[in-house]
Amino acid sequence: MKVRRAVVRTIGTALGAGALAWLAVAGGITGGAGAAGPGGTAMKPIAEEGPGRAIEDFGYPHADKILAERNIVLKRGDGHILLADCGSATDLMEVWSREKEKICFKVSGTRGYLALEIPAVFAVKGNAYSAQVDMTVGTEEKTFDVNKNAWTPVGESADEQGRDFMLMEIRTAK
Structure with missing residues (x-):
């Protein structure tokens, strides 16, 4: 001891x-x-203030790499809606686009948000979450409620004029 x-x-x-x-x-x-x-020689501090603060901008991780490899614009989100390989799980949200074909997202948590740009979206297959998608055509904005575990016509397939819509946001809730 x-x-x-x-x-x-x-x-x-x-x-x-x-x-x-x-x-x-x-x-x-x-x-x-x-x-x-x-x-x-007299020494003085290099910086008058302490280190800066880390501020979360909710930018999508590796968005530049995803844009370069898959030509998908992912802007920002809360981390509860993530791009996924379509064969990686069974409960994925599917977004169908004439230009990109099928794009899948894994949803987690009680709420999710993702800002993105996917052109020519015409259908979304929901999962176990309630979901809404915001889309634009020209200066017009339109919100579509996505059916749980079913296909929902959105964009041009839900538009009387058959106009080409851009998917801008996905919001989910459990």
Whole structure:
């Protein structure tokens, strides 16, 4: 037991000495009174403020790579609607486009949001979630409710004029 106490005291003393040394060096670097660097030049801090804050912008991870490889624009979301390989699971949301064919999304959590751009969307197959998709044609915006576990005509297949709609947002809720 005495050996253990001695080891703990030694480590504590070493940590305390290290902290004091660090404070002494940090005080000299930040320009404490009379602090001078090599050659007698006064040292001053490089940055006046601490490090910046990390701010989540909800940008879709690897969106540039997905755009380059699959030509799909994924903008931002909350992480609960993710692009998936269509054969990877059975409960995927499917988006059908004349230009991109079938694109699948895995949905998780109690709510989900994804901003994206997929042109010429004409149908969406829902999964176990309630879902809505926002689409545009020209300056007109239209929202479609997606049927659970069934096909829903959207965009041109639900439009009397058969216009070409762009899918802009997907929202889901459990």
